[in-house]
Amino acid sequence: MHLITAAAAACILIIPSIVILRRYRRAVAMISDFPGLRLIVSPMCSLGLVLPSLPMPLYTYPGFSFPSVLKHEGLFKHFKCDTVSLCGLLDGRAILYTCDVPFLTRMASHVGSTVFPKPIEEYGVLGYFGDNVVIAEGANWRRQRKVTAPAFSSKVFERLWVDMADITREMIQQENWDRRTEDFVPPPSPQFTPEGEYIPAEGEIYFPNVVDITLRMALAAIARTGFGIDFEWRTGESFTNTCQSFGESFYSTTLRVIYTIAHVTLKLILPTSVHTLLLHSLRRDPKPAQSSANGLVGRLHLLAVNIVHGPSQLPQEKMHLQEALHLVAKESTLKLAMASLPSWISKLPIRRLHRMNMAFECLQQELGRMVTQRRKELMNPAEPLSPAPSMNSSESGDSFYSQSSSKSSPVLSDNSDLLSNLVRSAVQTEKAGGVTLTEEEIVGNAYIYLLAGHETTAHSLAWTLALLAAYPEQQEKAYQEIIEGDPSEDTIIRDYPKFRFLLACYYETLRLFPPVQQIPKIAAEDTQIVIERTNEEGEDAFNTFPEDVVDFPRATKTPTLHVTRASISGHRTRPSLSAIKVGGLPLRADSSFGVPSLPCTPATTPPKEYVRLPGDPSTPTRSEFLGPMPFTQLSKDGQPVNAELPFVATDQTRVVIKKDTIIFISPPAVHYNPKYWKDPHQFNPERFLKPYHKGAFIPFGVGTRACLGRKFSEVESVCMLVHLLRNYSVHLPVRPGETVEDVRAQFSKASVRITLTPDKIPLIFRKRNQD
Numbered sequence: 001m002h003l004i005t006a007a008a009a010a011c012i013l014i015i016p017s018i019v020i021l022r023r024y025r026r027a028v029a030m031i032s033d034f035p036g037l038r039l040i041v042s043p044m045c046s047l048g049l050v051l052p053s054l055p056m057p058l059y060t061y062p063g064f065s066f067p068s069v070l071k072h073e074g075l076f077k078h079f080k081c082d083t084v085s086l087c088g089l090l091d092g093r094a095i096l097y098t099c100d101v102p103f104l105t106r107m108a109s110h111v112g113s114t115v116f117p118k119p120i121e122e123y124g125v126l127g128y129f130g131d132n133v134v135i136a137e138g139a140n141w142r143r144q145r146k147v148t149a150p151a152f153s154s155k156v157f158e159r160l161w162v163d164m165a166d167i168t169r170e171m172i173q174q175e176n177w178d179r180r181t182e183d184f185v186p187p188p189s190p191q192f193t194p195e196g197e198y199i200p201a202e203g204e205i206y207f208p209n210v211v212d213i214t215l216r217m218a219l220a221a222i223a224r225t226g227f228g229i230d231f232e233w234r235t236g237e238s239f240t241n242t243c244q245s246f247g248e249s250f251y252s253t254t255l256r257v258i259y260t261i262a263h264v265t266l267k268l269i270l271p272t273s274v275h276t277l278l279l280h281s282l283r284r285d286p287k288p289a290q291s292s293a294n295g296l297v298g299r300l301h302l303l304a305v306n307i308v309h310g311p312s313q314l315p316q317e318k319m320h321l322q323e324a325l326h327l328v329a330k331e332s333t334l335k336l337a338m339a340s341l342p343s344w345i346s347k348l349p350i351r352r353l354h355r356m357n358m359a360f361e362c363l364q365q366e367l368g369r370m371v372t373q374r375r376k377e378l379m380n381p382a383e384p385l386s387p388a389p390s391m392n393s394s395e396s397g398d399s400f401y402s403q404s405s406s407k408s409s410p411v412l413s414d415n416s417d418l419l420s421n422l423v424r425s426a427v428q429t430e431k432a433g434g435v436t437l438t439e440e441e442i443v444g445n446a447y448i449y450l451l452a453g454h455e456t457t458a459h460s461l462a463w464t465l466a467l468l469a470a471y472p473e474q475q476e477k478a479y480q481e482i483i484e485g486d487p488s489e490d491t492i493i494r495d496y497p498k499f500r501f502l503l504a505c506y507y508e509t510l511r512l513f514p515p516v517q518q519i520p521k522i523a524a525e526d527t528q529i530v531i532e533r534t535n536e537e538g539e540d541a542f543n544t545f546p547e548d549v550v551d552f553p554r555a556t557k558t559p560t561l562h563v564t565r566a567s568i569s570g571h572r573t574r575p576s577l578s579a580i581k582v583g584g585l586p587l588r589a590d591s592s593f594g595v596p597s598l599p600c601t602p603a604t605t606p607p608k609e610y611v612r613l614p615g616d617p618s619t620p621t622r623s624e625f626l627g628p629m630p631f632t633q634l635s636k637d638g639q640p641v642n643a644e645l646p647f648v649a650t651d652q653t654r655v656v657i658k659k660d661t662i663i664f665i666s667p668p669a670v671h672y673n674p675k676y677w678k679d680p681h682q683f684n685p686e687r688f689l690k691p692y693h694k695g696a697f698i699p700f701g702v703g704t705r706a707c708l709g710r711k712f713s714e715v716e717s718v719c720m721l722v723h724l725l726r727n728y729s730v731h732l733p734v735r736p737g738e739t740v741e742d743v744r745a746q747f748s749k750a751s752v753r754i755t756l757t758p759d760k761i762p763l764i765f766r767k768r769n770q771d
């Protein structure tokens with residue numbers, strides 16, 4: 001018996017251990033061409049999300065947020081390679097982390113995207129509202145992208161500019177920013193509470209966390225320009241008056257639980273026990289008591305049944321569309337987290353969960369209704385276009401836009417919002433006989449605009465304001481640009497190109513704080529690539545890289561040419577030492593914790609270098625450099641299928657990326673890589689006014705799957721900055737004894753949720769003409 005127990009216990013322990021070990025060894029073998037970390041738990045698995053990071057230099061566990069914390073300085077610098085590997089024993093996934101621009105650019109190109117698609121299984125939860133472009137791959141993605149891309153038309157940006165100007169004005173007016181008096185003089189020394197909170201001087205506008213307003217502004221932009229919904233900055237009477245009923249009452253959910261307990265107690269236990277009690281204890285005629293007890297039970301039971309089965313008799317909970325929009329935007333992280341748990345958990349009678357579910361249901365229904373309506377109108381153009389839905393039902397169809405259009409712009413009454421454009425594009429595709437989007441897919445894509453465009457833009461705007469506050473000389477340049485470009489305070493989208501410096505400030509912020517911290521890809525096949533080793537001293541050699549010159553290997557027939565940075569910048573890059581094989585022998589990477597070896601093919605063919613002569617028509621164009629065959633795919637027996645990779649230069653090596661390897665492109669590491677950015681930690685917007693390495697600026701993703709809403713976000717942010725900084729200067733609450741760098745370190749603290757989220761950005765606004 002003992003023997004059987006021991007054998008069973010051994011099986012329970014040993015078999016899973018063997019499975020785990022085999023999986024781990026397989027994963028390690030897949031990524032053994034790259035130096036990196038071998039861990040107990042990988043930061044990319046569910047357990048890794050909750051574990052705290054352990055200190056360097058041991059790298060025992062770098063923590064889920066390590067890309068945002070370590071940037072380029074962590075693993076990449078340590079291993080002297082711009083692509084590093086990660087594998088956790090417990091999850092056994094083969095992971096590569098890369099900030100190698102040529103590699104990631106090729107990976108995301110048209111050819112590369114089929115070899116390295118997006119691992120869409122990880123994104124399934126984003127399909128809550130319907131299939132959409134973010135969670136699609138292959139032919140489905142191409143169809144989605146083809147129909148959704150035209151929605152971002154110039155009309156939308158025209159409208160966005162007007163909407164953003166209105167939103168900023170409304171905020172200033174409704175938050176009473178103009179209360180400051182003319183003769184205000186800032187106090188000589190700033191005051192703080194004992195807890196360290198800034199005490200604003202009379203007339204100053206202080207936000208303990210400016211994200212509170214930027215989130216609201218970005219939401220208003222998506223609501224108005226995105227969906228054509230009137231969004232009030234402050235919700236007054238009309239907000240409560242125009243509630244609509246959605247979902248099941250919270251109280252009925254709670255009562256359902258109570259009912260289940262009551263049902264068992266009242267229906268099964270109580271009648272029997274009451275009966276017995278009455279019969280045996282009272283020893284009188286039990287009938288009246290029994291019948292009254294049964295009557296009571298019956299009544300209670302009926303009540304419970306009514307409560308549970310007749311929710312219509314209960315007062316319905318109500319939710320306004322604006323509130324739903326706000327809650328969906330706010331609770332999306334929670335909703336996504338709930339998706340990995342059993343579904344009953346999200347139905348627990350917890351108020352927050354209940355309101356979240358209601359909000360999602362409400363928005364889905366409302367978007368669905370809007371799509372059906374607009375589609376009907378577009379399919380039958382004889383019918384007039386419906387007005388944008390209003391938050392205020394008493395407006396009887398005359399939307400906010402048609403009212404405000406007279407004061408600001410005539411474009412607002414023509415359903416030029418993103419959602420209408422999307423429906424229009426779908427209808428046009430359908431009419432042209434193409435494969436279009438279903439109504440559900442349109443709603444799915446609309447939800448993605450909210451998810452992808454809200455927090456990303458709001459956090460970036462907050463950080464832009466904070467950085468301008470930290471660097472007053474840059475703020476002054478921005479201000480000068482605004483008053484030169486916007487003397488009448490009545491700009492239109494045509495003025496947008498005037499604000500180059502503001503856009504540069506926004507770009508520089510996105511470089512320093514890229515909202516999307518990692519972009520995953522998966523290797524669909526065994527694929528051979530060329531990677532470059534980090535040049536130990538040559539960082540600056542690449543900074544003068546001309547804008548129009550790219551360093552892609554040219555995939556032609558013999559001889560294959562290759563552009564190296566060294567040849568262009570006039571430097572010879574020195575081969576990286578430890579990471580490269582010398583004399584045909586694989587070297588071990590410089591690591592004390594068991595980093596795998598780096599087998600490299602010896603450079604048998606001398607490198608041929610190609611110098612792109614700018615302006616010379618006889619030299620190949622950028623697209624020729626990109627070429628059709630950036631990878632060598634390998635057959636099952638490891639032989640090249642398309643033998644196009646011709647040589648290995650001194651600072652490069654060929655490696656094989658095995659099928660099913662997950663590759664994370666790391667925007668923070670690319671943005672802080674000194675190869676591409678001089679003084680990468682410095683806030684220097686001017687760098688974007690000169691030629692810069694475009695391939696190394698990837699906050700909006702890279703290649704064919706790059707962000708569809710990039711311009712939307714740029715126009716929105718620049719417009720908001722124009723209208724805010726024109727009238728207000730922005731400052732940091734610097735405590736006595738603190739430097740600006742200290743404050744910058746504080747507002748740079750962030751956590752990685754769906755996007756990079758600042759912990760807290762306190763800011764002070766002061767009216768300009770009174771400075």
Ligand code: HEM
Pocket residue numbers: 118133134145448449450452453454456457460514515516519520698699700701702704705706707708709710712713
């Ligand atoms: C600062 C603002 C923004 C940043 C940093 C940003 C970043 C990104 C990134 C990195 C991707 C690529 C993800 C991947 O390859 O897996 C992406 C895709 C996307 N973004 Fe944005 N985004 C921003 C704003 C917006 C806005 C305002 C919208 C819409 C209104 C939007 C809509 C989309 C869509 C639809 C995609 C999917 C494209 C595709 O898969 O083909 N984004 N975004």
